[in-house]
Amino acid sequence: MKYRLLTKEQFEALHEEFARFLASQKIDVQEWTALKADKPEIAEEEMRLFSDLVWDDVLSNTPFVEHYSKNSINLFKCKQTLIERIMVKTSDTSIDFLSKEGIDWLSKNAGHACLEYFYAHKDYSEERNVEVFDLIEKGAVITQGHLYGALAEIIKK
Secondary structure, eight states, X not given: OOSOOOOHHHHHHTHHHHHHHHHHTTOOHHHHXXXXXXXXXXXXXXXXXXXXXXXXXXXXXXXEEEEEOSSEXXXXXXXXXXXXXXXXXXXXXXXXXXXXXXXXXXXXXXXOTTEEEEEEEEEOSSOHHHHHHHHHHTTOEEEOOHHHHHHHHHHHO
């Protein structure tokens, strides 16, 4: 398995897509019920295949991911051959980037002396989607990159 099995909630949310996937494998409702009961290892393999397909689709269309901690934010722009990273870090321990107030403070005080900005980029050392998935598994969330774009403008100045 390339990624991880979708959660029960994710399978439930994608039940129509999963049914179409099973149909493409020539497995109807009765066969699926029988597989789960009589050959759970085959049913599990079908679920793994579907999970990998879903993850690959989601990850291929992921432009940005963001990871927040109390005193730093890591923003990643996921290009096809390389990944760019902007990190903003504060030395002021009273600022909490995990809170709305902390993000609001950052937007109003982007030039404050307690803030440090870093930029880096690198080629993927593994397959792109695998690296992006690893960031998500470590707590990053998929975004449209609005904060990345705003901070990239600050860094360029």
